[in-house]
Amino acid sequence: MQADYILRGQVLSFTDTPFEGDSPEAAAELHEAVAIGGGKVLELGTWEGLRKAHPAAELVDHGDRLILAGFVDAHVHFPQTAIIASWGKRLIDWLNSYTFPEEMRFGDRSYADEIAGRYLDLTRANGTTTMCSYCTIHPESVDAFFTAAQARGQRVVAGKTCMDRNAPDGLRDTAQSAHDDSAALIGRWHGVDRLSYAITPRFSPTSTPEQLEAMGALWADHPDCLMQTHLSEQTDEIAWVKSLFPEARDYLDTYEQFGLLGARGLYGHAIHLEDRERARLHEVGAALVHCPTSNTFIGSGLFDMAGLMAEGQRIGLATDTGGGSSFSMLRTMAAAYEVGQLRGTPLHAAQLLWLATQGSARALHMGDQIGNIAPGMEADLVVLDLASTPAIAQRNAGAKDLWEAVFATIMMGDDRAVAEVWINGARG
Numbered sequence: 299m300q301a302d303y304i305l306r307g308q309v310l311s312f313t314d315t316p317f318e319g320d321s322p323e324a325a326a327e328l329h330e331a332v333a334i335g336g337g338k339v340l341e342l343g344t345w346e347g348l349r350k351a352h353p354a355a356e357l358v359d360h361g362d363r364l365i366l367a368g369f370v371d372a373h374v375h376f377p378q379t380a381i382i383a384s385w386g387k388r389l390i391d392w393l394n395s396y397t398f399p400e401e402m403r404f405g406d407r408s409y410a411d412e413i414a415g416r417y418l419d420l421t422r423a424n425g426t427t428t429m430c431s432y433c434t435i436h437p438e439s440v441d442a443f444f445t446a447a448q449a450r451g452q453r454v455v456a457g458k459t460c461m462d463r464n465a466p467d468g469l470r471d472t473a474q475s476a477h478d479d480s481a482a483l484i485g486r487w488h489g490v491d492r493l494s495y496a497i498t499p500r501f502s503p504t505s506t507p508e509q510l511e512a513m514g515a516l517w518a519d520h521p522d523c524l525m526q527t528h529l530s531e532q533t534d535e536i537a538w539v540k541s542l543f544p545e546a547r548d549y550l551d552t553y554e555q556f557g558l559l560g561a562r563g564l565y566g567h568a569i570h571l572e573d574r575e576r577a578r579l580h581e582v583g584a585a586l587v588h589c590p591t592s593n594t595f596i597g598s599g600l601f602d603m604a605g606l607m608a609e610g611q612r613i614g615l616a617t618d619t620g621g622g623s624s625f626s627m628l629r630t631m632a633a634a635y636e637v638g639q640l641r642g643t644p645l646h647a648a649q650l651l652w653l654a655t656q657g658s659a660r661a662l663h664m665g666d667q668i669g670n671i672a673p674g675m676e677a678d679l680v681v682l683d684l685a686s687t688p689a690i691a692q693r694n695a696g697a698k699d700l701w702e703a704v705f706a707t708i709m710m711g712d713d714r715a716v717a718e719v720w721i722n723g724a725r726g
């Protein structure tokens with residue numbers, strides 16, 4: 299197939315997982331150029347070689363910019379866009395004070411459309427091409443998000459957030475309506491273009507056992523859907539879960555007993571895990587999603603990346619907008635590094651980039667479609683300027699290799715570092 303475009307730069311492709319083996323760098327290869335066509339990555343190679351092979355392609359020369367897979371954000375709440383960075387509360391008070399009043403507004407389709415568009419524009423400017431989003435209890439919020447993503451050609455996952463208790467009037471569904479509305483949304487959106495559906499019980503404190511059971515039954519009927527929820531984020535939350543579910547062995551069991559534990563399950567935060575929970579999550583191959591800016595911002599705790607990776611857990615990285623304090627996966631990688639430092643286990647730049655691309659893609663079971671630049675993968679790309687500000691440029695000037703240079707952009711970069719974004723083979 300002839301390429302539509304050839305992009306030149308430092309093209310980063312992972313050939314391995316940088317959490318295995320002695321050298322994280324060895325997991326990545328650099329190429330001079332990448333050819334894309336028909337929305338896919340066709341070939342990696344030299345600039346000269348690819349130009350000869352694809353003479354009709356449009357040439358896009360990015361010099362020494364870094365070209366990598368678009369960022370994949372494995373846990374976000376798009377409806378919290380307008381309340382990001384709200385001051386001073388811990389999880390439950392933060393939900394009640396800021397989040398629930400804002401989420402109440404999404405019964406209004408035009409407001410949901412406005413925020414969905416705003417959120418996708420902000421994240422695209424930050425180089426994020428795929429995300430897995432919670433919506434609100436309102437089916438309109440799901441329609442708004444999928445409609446906006448479809449118009450942009452994006453691969454996204456989303457689901458109606460289900461909650462039938464411990465939420466204000468106007469922001470509760472029922473076990474039956476959550477099941478039926480979610481089923482209708484699956485029928486409408488799952489597998490349409492690049493869109494897919496995640497069954498989304500918010501977390502066990504806001505669902506009755508009847509609702510969790512209905513969600514488990516729905517997942518059993520649609521096993522190819524992902525299922526997303528929250529797990530063990532704050533100690534107060536865990537104590538509350540134990541009081542609401544006195545029979546449960548632990549927090550995870552409040553999902554497990556209702557059929558809500560599985561390989562296609564995504565468990566956000568997963569900070570204060572008990573041994574049984576870790577063992578079961580690993581056994582079923584579930585995904586844990588690390589949300590470091592959220593965990594420091596809301597004061598939740600320090601995710602055990604090194605320990606969980608050593609156990610072989612499946613782990614993705616996420617902003618958790620708007621509990622997280624940034625739309626940027628660069629800032630999120632920086633926070634993951636800082637959390638690692640606070641636990642005595644710094645992450646290598648290759649590991650951070652892998653988590654923000656292939657790690658999150660694998661968490662979404664999309665690792666063979668997105669999250670890496672390799673032949674056959676979908677052409678979602680981000681082009682990073684590694685000297686985007688004077689402060690970063692002067693640090694980059696002294697860098698001895700790519701990893702040192704890119705680390706400065708990870709730690710200090712923002713949307714100014716994002717030179718170009720490609721979605722589905724087109725400039726975004």
Ligand code: GUN
Nearest residue numbers: 375500501528592618621
């Ligand atoms: N737990 C339940 N809902 C939420 C949410 O919206 N954000 C975060 N950070 N944690 C949650």
Ligand code: ZN
Nearest residue numbers: 373375566618
């Ligand atoms: Zn969340």
